[in-house]
Amino acid sequence: MTTPTATEQQPSGPALPGEPPAAPPPRRRSPERAARLRRAGLRLLALAVLLALWQLVTALRLWSPLLVPPPSAVWDALVETSGTHDGVRGYQGHTLIEHLGISLRRIAIGAGAGVLAGLVAGVLMGTLPWVRVVFEPAVAFLRTLPPLAYFSLLIIWFGIDEAPKLWLLAIAAMPPVAVATASAVASAPASLVEAARAIGARRPQVVASVVLPSALPEILVGVRLAFGIAYSSV
Incomplete structure (x- = not known):
């Protein structure tokens, strides 16, 4: 039977005075960080x-x-x-970041207006059947039509300034939000809607407190698609 050596008998603990501190164990890289x-x-x-x-x-x-x-x-x-070189400032008098800011401003205004219009149209189409019957064909037509197809008409109607560009982005962003909102509102849980009506909630209260919260995830998907279409149309 072998007796343990002095090194094996010493428990691991703080180093004694005069002895160098023990080296810390090497850190292992986590699998998530390595991935x-x-x-x-x-x-x-x-x-x-x-x-x-x-x-x-x-x-x-x-x-x-x-x-x-x-x-x-x-x-x-x-x-x-991106800057000024040889007396020439950027491209056509504006730097690249300024051009980007103008494009983002157009997207924010035009697509933002289209998203708001799509939300209102989608809620009305999802809650009022006659509104869906009247407006659903027009929304479906605009959804399948490429946005740049009616840009010539917008130039004829509104000129060549900022107005036709904003209208183009608004019309391009409205159908995805309207379709997603109408589908989500129409498929709201019937049990929650009936429970809200049973306690005396009116239609606007039911829509604001029950229907819209349940439809929010699908509405956000439509908003994301709308801004993607608007960005590709700029």
Whole structure:
């Protein structure tokens, strides 16, 4: 029978005076953090491969530089449009961030108005059957029609200023929200609606307290689709 050595007999604890402190155990990387690092590395690798292929295509002159410019030319154009160079300020007198701000303002105003109109139309279509019968064909027609198809008519009606652009975004954003809201409102839990009516709630109270909260997730999906369509129409 072997006797344990002095090192094996000592319990693990604080180091004695005069002895160096014990090294802390190595930290193990959590699986979630390792997975995030792998995903980030894979995305960076994919971006590097894409840039390399882009540079290779432009170096081989497979297409004209006017159609496929090299990455360096795109970067130079980005730098030039982002500030003032050789006395020229950005693109057409505005920097890139200013152009972006104008586009975002158009989306906020136009798509915001379309979302509000879609919410009102969807609630009315979902709660009043005769409203759904009257307006559902028009909403379905606008939903299937590409937004840029009626841009010429908007220019004829409202001119070439900001008005036709805002109307275009509003008309493009309204149908997805109206359809999603009408479907969600119509499929609200009947038991909750009947319970609210049983305690004396009126139609506006039922809609505000029962129908809209239950329909909120589907309405948000319609709002997300509306802003996506509006952004692609800008």
